[in-house]
Amino acid sequence: MKEKLSIVKIGGNVIENTEELAVFLELFATLKGSKILVHGGGKKASEILNKMGIEPKMTGGRRITDAESLEVITMVYGGLTNKNIVAQLQAHACNAIGLSGADGNTIQAHKRPVKDIDYGFAGDVDGVNTKTISNLLKAGLTPVFCALTHDGKGQILNTNADTIASEIASGMGQLYDTTLYYCFEKKGVLLDVKDDDSVVKNINSETYQKLLDEKVIADGMLPKMENCFYALNRNVNKVCIGAITMLDEKTDLYTTITL
Structure with a gap:
């Protein structure tokens, strides 16, 4: 029987809210068994770029990472954000170690063509x-992984944190009974985007297609769901999407996705 492993990804909305981040890290630290945290940090990177007089470049919600931006992103993701999270986890008796994909050659990537x-x-x-x-x-x-990888030839690369979480979960699913958690600002996949409590509690391949056809799942939720099913088709047991409160055993208001 495989040992259980929880892989949790948090985004900028949690990281930039000091109070919410503190609550999240306390919940994460109390998760039973082995666990891995993956974080982004794009909002803080954009904030610091602006302070330095460098305009962040975006297209279709995705960052254009030129050489100048990469220097700042590396400092923010791998330094400021990562080490603050690691230090706070240590305060909760969670023996965290901060990593990029280059550390220990843990995640190799190639520059997007x-x-x-x-x-x-x-x-x-x-x-x-x-x-x-x-x-x-x-x-x-x-x-605790930040959203940086490397190409094996000395080049750091900026990589989507949702993707990193999905890829780590897929790889570790060969060895562990793996659950992947995506924490974001909503309580889960919503039937009505105007009603925060209209959470679809369970989604499988069949209901996913139905929700796509009905345009319930669209826009920014699409790539997140694609990452979910990518992981599920590659060794991951289940994926959960919701607010940070889903890490609390007393809460059941979030979305669980299975095949």
Whole structure:
């Protein structure tokens, strides 16, 4: 029987809210069994870029990572944001270790090829070093990954945090009974975007197609759901989407996605 593993991804809305981040980290620290945290940090990176007089470049909600932006992103993701999270987890007796994909060669990627748009130093994941990550877990450590990978040739790459979480979960699912959690500002997938409590509690492949046809799932939720089913089709047991409160055992208002 495989040991249980929880992989949790948080985004900028949680990271930028000091009070909410504190609540989240306390909940995360109390999760039973082995766990991994994946975080973004795009809002803080954009804030610091603006302070430095560098205009963040975005297209279709995705960041264009030029060389100048990459320097700031590396400092913010791998330094400021990552180490603050690690320090706060230590305060909750969670022995965290901050990582990028370059550390321990844990996540290799390649620079996204230029097609219609040149995303600059954006990385698409090639593979996850499950042995190294598993060794960290067995040593009693909790990996905290920022949204940076590397190409194996000395180049750091900016990589979507949702994708990193999905790829780590897919790799670790070969060794562990893995559940992937996506924490964001809503309580789950909503039937009505104007009603925060209209959560669809359970989605499988069949109901997912129905929700797509009915345009319930659209826009920004589409790539998140694609990452969910990508993981489910590659060894992950289940995926949960919701607010940070879903990590509390007393809460059942979130979306669980299975095949």
